[in-house]
Amino acid sequence: MTQESPKPGRIVPAPENFLSPVAKGRRRALKALLGGSAAAAAGAALAGSEGALGVPPWSKTLGKPVGANAYGLPSAFEKQVFRRESPGLTTTPQSSVVFTPLQNLFGIITPNGLHFERNHGGRPDIDPYQHRLMLNGLVRQPKIYTMNDLMRFPSVSRIHFVECGANSAMEWGNVSVPTVQYTHGMLSCAEWTGVMLSTLLDDCGFDRKKAKYILAEGADASGLTRTLPIAMALDDVIVAYGQNGEMIRPENGYPLRLLVPGVQGVSSVKWLRRLEVGDQPWSAREESLHYSDLMPGGMSRQYTWIQECKSVITSPSGGQKLLDKGYYQVTGLAWSGRGRIKRVDVSTDGGRNWRTAELQNPILSKALTRFRIDWAWNGEPALLQSRAVDETGYVQPKMRQLREVRGSRSIYHNNAIQTWKVDPSGEVHNVQV
Amino acid sequence: MSRSERIALLLAAFAALPAFAADYGLGRSATAGEVAEWDIDVRPDGQGLPKGSGSVADGQMLYDEKCSVCHGTFGEGGEYMALAGGVGSLKTNAPMRTVGSKLNYATTLFDYIYRAMPFTAPKSLTFDETYAISAYVLHLNDILPADAVLDQDSLPKVQMPNRDGYTRDHGMGSIDAKADVRNDLCMKDCEKAVEIRSELPPTFTAKMYGDVSKDFRRYADFASAAEAAGESAAQKAAASSAGLKLAQQHACVACHGVANRIVGPAFRDVATKYKGQADAGAALMDKLAKGGAGNWGPVPMPPQAAVPEGDRKALIEWVLQGAPE
Numbered sequence: 140m141t142q143e144s145p146k147p148g149r150i151v152p153a154p155e156n157f158l159s160p161v162a163k164g165r166r167r168a169l170k171a172l173l174g175g176s177a178a179a180a181a182g183a184a185l186a187g188s189e190g191a192l193g194v195p196p197w198s199k200t201l202g203k204p205v206g207a208n209a210y211g212l213p214s215a216f217e218k219q220v221f222r223r224e225s226p227g228l229t230t231t232p233q234s235s236v237v238f239t240p241l242q243n244l245f246g247i248i249t250p251n252g253l254h255f256e257r258n259h260g261g262r263p264d265i266d267p268y269q270h271r272l273m274l275n276g277l278v279r280q281p282k283i284y285t286m287n288d289l290m291r292f293p294s295v296s297r298i299h300f301v302e303c304g305a306n307s308a309m310e311w312g313n314v315s316v317p318t319v320q321y322t323h324g325m326l327s328c329a330e331w332t333g334v335m336l337s338t339l340l341d342d343c344g345f346d347r348k349k350a351k352y353i354l355a356e357g358a359d360a361s362g363l364t365r366t367l368p369i370a371m372a373l374d375d376v377i378v379a380y381g382q383n384g385e386m387i388r389p390e391n392g393y394p395l396r397l398l399v400p401g402v403q404g405v406s407s408v409k410w411l412r413r414l415e416v417g418d419q420p421w422s423a424r425e426e427s428l429h430y431s432d433l434m435p436g437g438m439s440r441q442y443t444w445i446q447e448c449k450s451v452i453t454s455p456s457g458g459q460k461l462l463d464k465g466y467y468q469v470t471g472l473a474w475s476g477r478g479r480i481k482r483v484d485v486s487t488d489g490g491r492n493w494r495t496a497e498l499q500n501p502i503l504s505k506a507l508t509r510f511r512i513d514w515a516w517n518g519e520p521a522l523l524q525s526r527a528v529d530e531t532g533y534v535q536p537k538m539r540q541l542r543e544v545r546g547s548r549s550i551y552h553n554n555a556i557q558t559w560k561v562d563p564s565g566e567v568h569n570v571q572v
Numbered sequence: 573m574s575r576s577e578r579i580a581l582l583l584a585a586f587a588a589l590p591a592f593a594a595d596y597g598l599g600r601s602a603t604a605g606e607v608a609e610w611d612i613d614v615r616p617d618g619q620g621l622p623k624g625s626g627s628v629a630d631g632q633m634l635y636d637e638k639c640s641v642c643h644g645t646f647g648e649g650g651e652y653m654a655l656a657g658g659v660g661s662l663k664t665n666a667p668m669r670t671v672g673s674k675l676n677y678a679t680t681l682f683d684y685i686y687r688a689m690p691f692t693a694p695k696s697l698t699f700d701e702t703y704a705i706s707a708y709v710l711h712l713n714d715i716l717p718a719d720a721v722l723d724q725d726s727l728p729k730v731q732m733p734n735r736d737g738y739t740r741d742h743g744m745g746s747i748d749a750k751a752d753v754r755n756d757l758c759m760k761d762c763e764k765a766v767e768i769r770s771e772l773p774p775t776f777t778a779k780m781y782g783d784v785s786k787d788f789r790r791y792a793d794f795a796s797a798a799e800a801a802g803e804s805a806a807q808k809a810a811a812s813s814a815g816l817k818l819a820q821q822h823a824c825v826a827c828h829g830v831a832n833r834i835v836g837p838a839f840r841d842v843a844t845k846y847k848g849q850a851d852a853g854a855a856l857m858d859k860l861a862k863g864g865a866g867n868w869g870p871v872p873m874p875p876q877a878a879v880p881e882g883d884r885k886a887l888i889e890w891v892l893q894g895a896p897e
């Protein structure tokens with residue numbers, strides 16, 4: 140690649156890169172702010188002529204006092220970073236989804252205001268003083284806990300992803316959405332704090348011999364219910380109230396939710412009000428009519444809990460545009476419901492040849508892992524792909540390998556390798572090979 | 573060792589225990605009445621079904637009043653999901669997921685209606701009403717006759733058409749289960765030919781999602797910020813192509829026509845001249861920054877350093893693409 144471009148590719152640092160196209164608008168704003176030709180000249184200098192950077196107004200005026208935003212908000216220049224609905228996907232916004240803008244995020248943690256939101260009966264606004272968790276069924280003593288009770292139990296804080304089982308569902312048949320926000324944005328990752336479910340089960344004296352399954356039930360309008368095997372429930376499931384250091388956001392289950400690491404998001408029941416211990420699965424609506432995987436031939440796979448190993452390049456990704464030939468960092472996310480990510484390979488030629496990417500610490504079990512690799516774009520068409528491997532040795536499959544086994548009507552658990560096409564113009568498009 | 577010393581040691585041992593095995597003293601016992609009030613789930617074997625009953629005939633009246641507005645008079649659906657029909661469709665290319673075609677147990681229907689329906693007034697139905705509506709929906713699916721009555725004994729016995737349509741023999745039931753699809757770790761010459769088999773139609777994204785370049789912080793025009801700074805969407809839309817818009821905005825069109833010469837060459841003549849030249853973009857960037865003369869006649873091209881670099885680049889790309897309008 141150095142042979143193709145003897146001069147180093149033009150690396151535009153991120154701030155310049157995103158600010159330079161608005162130089163005109165900003166100059167105008169500066170003019171309006173300061174008035175006069177001197178100010179205009181300073182603005183022009185700031186906008187880019189070499190040799191005179193000027194001194195921007197924020198360096199020459201007193202800033203705002205501390206506490207001007209008692210609860211901090213992103214810069215006004217970040218207004219394009221928000222959760223979006225995919226048009227035409229659902230009938231009603233009460234039973235719908237907004238997607239996380241993965242293309243705008245760094246590292247592995249999803250800011251709380253950007254965690255994807257999937258509701259089945261609207262978002263309740265629950266009063267934590269009145270909220271109760273009931274634990275019943277095959278237990279020595281059915282119990283009721285207040286939030287205060289739950290927050291006094293020994294706690295854990297763990298970083299885990301939550302991915303909807305239907306993430307990438309719109310892509311089973313064909314390409315149907317333009318950006319990574321829509322292809323993969325039913326995916327978020329946070330540090331969750333709460334009490335281990337096993338602690339609560341012990342506290343109620345659950346029947347170790349008879350207990351085979353747990354039912355979790357939400358306090359929302361849909362009263363969403365999901366079955367969990369007892370082994371999973373006793374392993375690493377958290378009854379969570381904390382999300383990245385603060386109380387869980389209303390959109391994500393305030394004040395209490397289940398967090399089932401590595402398992403499709405619907406099992407991490409939000410607004411949790413009840414847990415029941417039983418000896419049979421429940422075949423609830425959201426584990427039979429929906430959230431079951433339809434196979435060719437008409438059979439449905441039921442209780443498909445595990446989110447298999449998957450990855451996606453978040454930059455460059457669909458809808459972006461490379462302004463120049465030269466150096467780019469290819470970066471993205473990898474995750475597995477079976478444990479840690481072991482390796483991620485990246486191809487720029489549609490899967491003909493692969494190079495192993497660098498994994499960024501921390502590499503945690505059932506959490507997002509950030510990968511990156513250097514790439515010099517030579518201006519020719521490119522097909523970017525990433526392929527993740529988890530600690531069990533499972534390799535993320537190609538779309539056609541998935542279709543050969545599962546057809547294209549199963550809706551859930553599409554963990555195929557994603558392809559982004561880079562045009563000679565620099566435009567990046569979602570395609571399938 | 574004295575007794576008090578032994579007690580002290582014992583206490584120290586307890587304090588060092590990693591888990592607090594004793595009763596935390598948190599929470600309280602739930603009364604039978606409280607459990608009965610909240611424990612509304614119904615299992616396939618009928619456990620959890622309350623006392624009560626409802627007929628298809630009663631169900632029809634309730635359904636017409638509370639359900640048909642979303643699900644259609646005959647359960648055919650519309651904006652909201654169809655409840656009836658589609659039996660046998662799951663193995664076709666147009667699978668319908670209805671009560672009759674997909675559910676394996678009728679108990680799920682009762683459970684869901686009671687907890688979540690009607691959509692805008694969940695948990696408002698009585699047990700009898702829930703039995704009746706369940707009966708009617710099953711009747712709409714030709715699963716129950718018109719004179720049927722459902723209760724806690726008869727509901728679990730209803731045989732759904734898709735009773736055996738589910739399997740738990742798959743790789744996603746536990747972490748240790750064997751995956752159904754395997755890929756390999758080939759690194760070199762892995763594919764003979766790579767063909768793009770699916771992509772979005774050219775106008776689809778703009779039509780459905782608007783200008784997705786606004787969704788990004790990098791690589792794209794920062795259009796939303798430009799709007800915030802006072803440039804209206806209407807102004808931007810005045811020219812149909814982004815390149816022409818830029819050419820108008822920076823007054824390039826004062827000297828260059830798209831297809832006609834003014835004082836400088838037509839944009840399309842420039843495109844023709846540089847066609848096939850790999851370094852044309854860089855050469856023109858240089859010319860825009862420093863100005864040029866001699867290629868197209870006596871009038872010199874003044875330097876355009878005041879035009880932001882990103883715009884200059886976009887303009888050159890547009891010109892080299894043949895200046896599409």
